[in-house]
Amino acid sequence: MLTPAGATATTAATLAPWPFPFGSHYATPDLPGIGGVIKQREEDFLVDEQPRYQPVGEGEHCYLLIEKRGLSTQEVVALLARHFRVPRRAIGFAGMKDKRAITRQVFSVHTPGSTIDDFPMLQNDRAAVLWADMHTNKLRLGHLRGNRFSVKVRGVRMTQVLGARIVLERLRTTGVPNFAGEQRFGVRLNNHTLGRFMLREDYSALLDELLAPDPRFPHLNREARAHYAAGDYRAAIMAYPRGCRYECAALNALLKGPNPQKAFEAVDAAQRRFWCSAFQSAVFNRVLMERLEGRPAPLDALVEGDLAWKHDNGAVFAVDAPTLGDPRTTERLRAGEISPSGPVWGAEMTRAAGAPGDTERRLLDEGSVTPEALELFARRMGPAMSGARRPLRVPLIDPEVEGGIDEHGEYVRCAFELPPGAFATVVMREVMKNDAPPTGDGQDAHAEEGEAE
Incomplete structure (x- = not known):
């Protein structure tokens, strides 16, 4: 494995652990899940883009x-x-x-x-x-109205359709927590960690995170990762599956010399942006997790310092005492016209104030990345990484649910529309309530979800 040449003063060994940002946080904790699995077959997960x-x-x-x-x-x-x-x-x-x-x-x-x-x-x-x-x-x-999803849950009895319907009806009323879904973080659930090392310019730690053996997922490309740990980069390239182009790009650069930064720069720029986006999403998810715990307020409420999101046009406005005291604010919250927003950290992001602002900065600091590091990355990679606000909840539009049986067995099918950037897997997580993270399917992947950045 690489020595920490070029690493920042606080190396990976001394950084506080930064776990996968998805706890057992639900908007419907009082409603039981139906269990089951999704995406067993491609035809079980349908996405139909709704054009603008x-x-x-x-x-x-x-x-x-x-x-x-x-x-x-x-x-x-x-x-x-x-x-x-x-x-x-x-x-x-x-x-x-x-x-x-x-x-x-x-x-x-x-x-x-x-x-x-x-x-x-x-x-x-x-x-x-x-x-x-x-x-x-x-x-x-972002040039879309949203996405319509149809998702079949397998490994359940079709009579469990009632439980799924109860959850979807609750979400239709309250809104869906706008988590960035698990696929944003990759098969090994570590894209945010790669982004963390990248933003800290700790390229040795990044390469080890990308290429070294992973005790959490010991079967994912075990041979290739063992070759990397032994310093045999050519053998590692030969052992990786064809689709692992980012890993192979870094390894090919290492064959030319043990320069961690050059190996990092050999990775496609779009993937580097994706790692940064995963880091930003991890901070956002942590803000949302605290909001579901009622800190500093519930998901369907506002407090002073919040930046409220207007769902009709994506604008935000600052929440002060007079705004909170206005009965129309409560009515708009209840109707789903406005919601609290969270941070997609970057130089151009409008910052919340008061308790919400303190929470957002504290959770960024826990990632050991500064706003200045994010600003530098945006200057290098383009304005798309400059930060924004994101609603902490989104509407669930026209939900449908049915139970049935086909040649593959029983299923419960859930269909619904979500606005751009929202993850269908987050809705299904509320329906199923399976907390076990994915274990991978034998090779690394860079999964995508029906979303718009």
Whole structure:
């Protein structure tokens, strides 16, 4: 394993542990879960993107509604870039979608001087074009109304549909805790830790976290990780599965010399942004966990210093004593028009005041990362990492539930719509109430959820 050359003054060995940010915190703790499992098959998890607008039929951008199966959003981007012979930056999409699922989402391809008819039909057994049209602008992250999900729970009796319905009806009334879902943190639940080391510029610790044997998940790429620990980087590359491109990129750089920073910089920039996003999400999740404990107030209440989120337009406003005393504030909270917000830490994030602000800064400090480190990363990687506010709860829209049986056995199916950035797995976590973290499926993965950043 690498020596801590270039590490910051406080090394990984002396940093306080920073566990996976998902405790047994529920919005419906008094309602029993139905148990079971999800995502046993791709067809058990369906995601249908709800567009914000339709293409106008002219312009320089080809819009394609693609149904993908077993592919990540980024894998479809690479597929389209090859098909249209354009750089990946010419491809636009509104949000990431699950890989282990069947999902429908729109992509845009910048093809100035050409139309859809100038290109052959896309042929792929895991990605099908359902329609195509032209539009005047690139599709960008967040350019969607939301996502409609249909999720089958397996390993349950179909008669448990009643328990699922009770939970979904409660969430429809109270709103859903807006946790960043487990898939944000990766198969080994450590993307936030990788982001923590990256923001601290502790590249040796980052590489060890990425590549070294992991006692929590001893079977995940055991041979490759053992080779890394022994310093045999070439053998480690050969032992990794084909899909582990970030690990192999770092190992290839190490073959050229034991420079941790250069090995880190060999990792794709999009993945580095994802690690930072996972760190930001970990702090947000911790704020939300405390809010579910009633600190400094319940999830459906506001206190002085809060920044209230307006669900109709995504704006926030400061909460002071007169605002709290206004009966309309209580009415808007109860109606789900406004909610408390939490931090996606960054230089441009509006900071809460009072007790909420103290909580947000304390939980950032517990991650041993400073606002200045986040600002520096945003300057290097672009404004998308500059921080924002995020609602601590989101509406559950048009929930449906049914029990049934098919060729694979009994199931309970839950369907609902969520706004951009919200995770269906968080809703299903409330329905199922299974606290055991995932154990992985034999190889590292960089999972995606139906969300928009």
